Amino acid sequence: MYTYDTLDKALLNQRVAEFREQVKRRIAGELTEDQFKPLRLMNGLYLQTHAYMLRVAVPYGTLSSDQMRKFAYIARTYDRGYGHFTTRQNIQFNWIELGSTPDILYDLSEVDLHAIQTSGNCIRNVTADPFAGAAADELDDPRVWSEIIRQWSTLHPEFSFLPRKFKIAVTGADADRAAIKFHDIGLKIVRNDAGDLGFQVFVGGGQGRTPFVAPLIRPFLPAKDILRYLDAALRVYNQHGRRDNIYKARIKILVDSLGADQFSLDVEREFEKLDPDLLAVNEKEVERIRDMFALPYLRPDTDAQAGLEQAMEQSNPLRRWCETNTEVHKVPGYAIATVSLKPVGGIPGDATADQMDTVADLADRYSLGEIRVTYTQNLVLPHVRVADLPLLWAALDQISLATANAGLVTDIIACPGLDYCTLANARSIPLAQRISERFADLDAQHNIGPLDIRISGCINACGHHHAGHIGILGVDKKGVELYQLTLGGQGNRDSAIGKILGPGFDEDGIIGAVENVIATYLNMRTIGETFSETLQRKGHSPFKERLYDHT
Amino acid sequence: MIILDTKGQAHGERRGFSEQQEPPLFGATAIVSAAALKERFAPTDTDSLAHTGVSLTVDDDLSDMAGYFPHLAMVELVFSQFKDGRPFSTAVVLRRDFEFKGAILAAGDFLPDQALFLLRAGFSAFVVPEQFTAKQFKSALLAYSVAYQPGLGGAPDLLKTLRDPPTAVAAG
Numbered sequence: 001m002y003t004y005d006t007l008d009k010a011l012l013n014q015r016v017a018e019f020r021e022q023v024k025r026r027i028a029g030e031l032t033e034d035q036f037k038p039l040r041l042m043n044g045l046y047l048q049t050h051a052y053m054l055r056v057a058v059p060y061g062t063l064s065s066d067q068m069r070k071f072a073y074i075a076r077t078y079d080r081g082y083g084h085f086t087t088r089q090n091i092q093f094n095w096i097e098l099g100s101t102p103d104i105l106y107d108l109s110e111v112d113l114h115a116i117q118t119s120g121n122c123i124r125n126v127t128a129d130p131f132a133g134a135a136a137d138e139l140d141d142p143r144v145w146s147e148i149i150r151q152w153s154t155l156h157p158e159f160s161f162l163p164r165k166f167k168i169a170v171t172g173a174d175a176d177r178a179a180i181k182f183h184d185i186g187l188k189i190v191r192n193d194a195g196d197l198g199f200q201v202f203v204g205g206g207q208g209r210t211p212f213v214a215p216l217i218r219p220f221l222p223a224k225d226i227l228r229y230l231d232a233a234l235r236v237y238n239q240h241g242r243r244d245n246i247y248k249a250r251i252k253i254l255v256d257s258l259g260a261d262q263f264s265l266d267v268e269r270e271f272e273k274l275d276p277d278l279l280a281v282n283e284k285e286v287e288r289i290r291d292m293f294a295l296p297y298l299r300p301d302t303d304a305q306a307g308l309e310q311a312m313e314q315s316n317p318l319r320r321w322c323e324t325n326t327e328v329h330k331v332p333g334y335a336i337a338t339v340s341l342k343p344v345g346g347i348p349g350d351a352t353a354d355q356m357d358t359v360a361d362l363a364d365r366y367s368l369g370e371i372r373v374t375y376t377q378n379l380v381l382p383h384v385r386v387a388d389l390p391l392l393w394a395a396l397d398q399i400s401l402a403t404a405n406a407g408l409v410t411d412i413i414a415c416p417g418l419d420y421c422t423l424a425n426a427r428s429i430p431l432a433q434r435i436s437e438r439f440a441d442l443d444a445q446h447n448i449g450p451l452d453i454r455i456s457g458c459i460n461a462c463g464h465h466h467a468g469h470i471g472i473l474g475v476d477k478k479g480v481e482l483y484q485l486t487l488g489g490q491g492n493r494d495s496a497i498g499k500i501l502g503p504g505f506d507e508d509g510i511i512g513a514v515e516n517v518i519a520t521y522l523n524m525r526t527i528g529e530t531f532s533e534t535l536q537r538k539g540h541s542p543f544k545e546r547l548y549d550h551t
Numbered sequence: 552m553i554i555l556d557t558k559g560q561a562h563g564e565r566r567g568f569s570e571q572q573e574p575p576l577f578g579a580t581a582i583v584s585a586a587a588l589k590e591r592f593a594p595t596d597t598d599s600l601a602h603t604g605v606s607l608t609v610d611d612d613l614s615d616m617a618g619y620f621p622h623l624a625m626v627e628l629v630f631s632q633f634k635d636g637r638p639f640s641t642a643v644v645l646r647r648d649f650e651f652k653g654a655i656l657a658a659g660d661f662l663p664d665q666a667l668f669l670l671r672a673g674f675s676a677f678v679v680p681e682q683f684t685a686k687q688f689k690s691a692l693l694a695y696s697v698a699y700q701p702g703l704g705g706a707p708d709l710l711k712t713l714r715d716p717p718t719a720v721a722a723g
């Protein structure tokens with residue numbers, strides 16, 4: 001885990017002091033709401049439908065147990081006893097008083113947390129693989145590079161007022177659990193033929209009104225040049241990105257209008273002009289950061305699996321949970337465990353203060369004090385001994401966090417939608433709850449297999465609906481809430497954008513439509529075939545026929 | 552309107568963006584638009600340019616005026632609105648690609664909270680927008696003593712940059 005040194009802390013403390021002063025001026029009436037708005041947004045403070053909402057960054061999705069406890073404390077002290085993990089590896093507190101925000105930021109700073117750049121047209125919290133440092137398929141720990149990018153992008157003098165927000169994602173694994181090609185810049189850690197570490201650079205991905213899968217614009221960038229290259233790309237964007245139309249301001253539109261080749265040339269030209277030493281990543285700094293993320297020695301235990309098999313013989317619920325919610329760790333005898341924040345009928349991503357405290361305790365006991373947050377709105381305990389899985393599962397079960405549904409039909413991603421968000425066309429959360437209740441039966445879920453439902457309350461696509469196997473988008477048709485269905489999205493290595501199936505449905509209709517889509521798949525699948533595979537083999541037509549001939 | 556330099560010192564006034572500057576501002580006795588610059592001077596009029604400043608909007612194209620910059624006394628970059636951050640990059644590019652050595656002045660719509668960004672992007676001074684006070688800008692300049700990035704475009708090194716100066720890496 002990265003811990004702040006005195007310089008990191010100085011900057012953070014100064015940030016908190018600055019915001020305390022701004023809030024004081026606002027409350028005293030020295031600042032109008034108009035003048036205050038850009039300042040509060042730079043500190044992640046939004047004004048929502050009912051109250052202020054504070055968005056706090058979980059840096060590249062990694063939390064220590066103490067940091068999680070601080071979230072619990074804030075939920076309990078300043079909010080209504082819970083927090084909401086978002087689809088961007090952040091946490092949101094939805095019921096905040098303006099006057100408390102400086103104290104909240106101060107409390108967060110005590111454990112190196114902040115709300116810096118969680119909103120505004122700047123470089124946002126870097127997204128990374130939630131299994132970083134634990135995954136068996138990882139080439140290098142993306143958090144090392146994410147931290148370097150975090151530092152470089154924090155209060156950047158030149159890139160804090162970009163045409164639009166800017167999101168960077170880093171993965172060190174082939175499986176891509178960070179959906180890097182749906183980010184403004186996606187970085188995949190690779191080695192070249194000579195064995196040197198570097199990045200593949202993808203630019204111009206995104207969702208929203210015009211979704212794009214990012215094209216590759218640099219097949220190999222030496223690791224030391226990462227900041228120089230980002231600097232070049234951001235400068236091209238800052239100068240040439242559109243500012244006349246908010247819907248055309250993201251870098252994806254610039255890349256699309258210039259063409260990936262031309263954009264790449266422009267960045268290379270800028271890159272060449274930059275002093276190679278000025279932003280060269282300092283070797284000592286890389287090692288300092290790398291050391292902080294290094295795993296302690298973990299003794300491999302090749303017999304552990306046999307013990308677990310025995311425990312699973314005794315307990316079918318444990319077996320199901322292990323099958324869906326655990327992944328292979330790089331050290332034999334360890335596992336990566338997903339803590340589902342999608343209990344049946346629950347609000348995706350919500351966790352109570354008590355749950356957060358217990359997860360923190362479990363992380364201390366079973367996972368070297370580490371917790372991860374996924375963009376799919378779940379938590380992860382990354383370093384659990386296989387032998388401890390039955391105990392962990394039982395403890396999670398006691399706090400209703402042992403739902404065995406990771407990656408299944410009820411593991412739904414949903415944005416806050418009309419219940420909180422002022423931009424929404426339609427409700428997302430109640431829809432997710434109804435679908436979850438409809439498919440509550442775990443045996444049925446396991447029978448359906450891997451299936452990714454994602455819901456956004458408007459075209460801003462915070463619920464990543466474009467990248468869901470089944471995507472649901474809330475639209476407003478002449479004052480009526482409707483839901484549009486897309487099929488075939490993918491948020492992984494084979495990123496793809498789902499296709500709209502046909503006219504939208506009302507709330508009851510969309511539940512029926514999801515049921516029909518799944519029934520159609522179950523009818524057509526061959527043995528062992530997943531939803532995505534069947535969809536690929538058969539195309540959209542059978543689903544369309546079933547939906548629009550029978551509803 | 553009051554002009555503050557990057558140390559928070561008052562530095563004369565910019566009177567309603569008039570062309571004539573008395574006393575001269577950063578060596579410029581007149582500040583002209585991009586169109587007027589090209590109309591009235593040739594890049595070879597180095598003596599005149601040494602006493603001239605140009606005021607640029609966010610839409611002006613620097614490459615159109617490349618020959619002038621090495622000789623001009625000052626460049627004013629006008630923010631059309633504080634959210635439009637193009638002038639930050641313009642300042643960097645002016646110093647690096649156009650060999651501009653004179654003063655860069657920020658004018659137009661920006662916030663006290665951007666003051667440090669301005670100076671760290673290579674601006675030399677700024678015209679305090681009417682709705683704010685010099686005091687707000689002065690305290691904003693003192694808000695941070697550290698930064699993660701090196702000063703850009705020849706920015707004065709008022710801040711310590713974090714950690715060691717860069718050396719080559721052989722990471723991995």
Ligand code: SF4
Pocket residue numbers: 415416417418421422423424425456457458459460461462463
């Ligand atoms: S997708 Fe739309 S409704 Fe949902 S959180 Fe984002 S902006 Fe709000």
